[in-house]
Amino acid sequence: MSGRWIEVADGVHARRYAELDLTVGLVVGAERCLVVDTRGDLEQGAELAAAVRELTSLPWSVVFTHAHFDHTWGTERFTPCAVWAHEGCRAELTEYAEDARANWIAYYREQGKAETADAIARTTFVVPDHLFTDRTELDLGGRAAVLLHPGRAHTDHDVVVHVPDAGVLFAGDIVENAEHGFSAFSFSSESDLTAWPDTLDTLLALEPRVIVPGHGEPVDADFVRYHRHGLHELIALKAGVGRGETTEAAAVAASRYPGDVTLAALKTP
Ligand SMILES: [Zn+2]
Known part of the structure; x- marks a missing residue:
């Protein structure tokens, strides 16, 4: 159940998981590091936190690419720390998380994954406390991480993380690399199909060398x-x-x- 680090640039890492084919990220500066998404429950988040500590002992902050459980519910083990997100993510986590919890517990029980269901039941949700609407820049010490809302796509509050000096972009679920690219999970009642291509243009204009999707291996x-x-x-x-x-x-x-x-x-x- 453990993950696998991929160093996509010097000090910029993606971490891959078999569970949901999830991909999270880590950007390491000279003074601080930034964790991009935290997995889906308190135990998965604890695994990720320990894995980050194998790479760096620097103080961390967290950013959520969007509110979906598999990207945000593993945050407990990382706090206290700054948790960044689009302001729409906070509303989503505040209003819908308990309903979503019940649904995912039922889903994992049906799948015969009682341990995951139990872990979700025991998870405390962490609500982001550092919010922005369009763009903000974090100084990690000798390295900037730009948090950007590039437009509507997978949700109305998607955030990408751009590391300009490394040419790396963490795209959350705006980009997926499932077997055929997008998966059935890419599109939901929260998605804006019409706006999505323009949002991708905004990402392409950043001229990233590596794009890390929210699910699947890194792409170009x-x-x-x-x-x-x-x-x-x-x-x-x-x-x-x-x-x-x-x-x-x-x-x-x-x-x-x-x-x-x-x-x-x-x-x-
Ligand atoms: Zn999602």
Whole structure:
């Protein structure tokens, strides 16, 4: 169940997990470090905290790419520390976390993963206390980490972490590297399919050398461009279904993505 570090640039690390194919991050400066997402429950977060301590003993702060449980519920072990997020993330965690907890406990019990369900039940949610709306910059000591809300996409409060001197961008779930790129989890009632390609353009304009997705292995800009085209196709298919010019089944057949992914995209608001 433990993870695997990938050093994507000097002092910039991605950590990969089999569970949910999750990817979190660590940016190490000369004086401080920044943990990008904390996994999904108190035990997973404790594992991550110990793994960070194998790489650095510097004081840490945390940033959430978005409110979803697998990115935020492992924070307990990291506090007290600054926890950064978009202001919309705080509202999401405050208003919906208890409902989401019940749903995920039920999900993991159904999957026969009682230990994960129990860990989620025992988890204390940490609400972010350092909020911003568009952009803020953290000084890690000789290295900046830029926190940016590049626009609506996977949620209305997505945050990416740009490390300009390393050419690395942590993209959260705006970019996913599942088997076919996006997964059925990429698109939900919180997603904005229409805005998503422009949001990817904002990321590409940063000219990152490495993009670390919220799920899957790190990717490059060409991968992001390919799925930007894919999003335009999904937007056109959704519009065609909306106008009654085509059926969902025909849209699924025409899509570059698997049926479950395409259907999830068609169901976005
Ligand atoms: Zn998510």
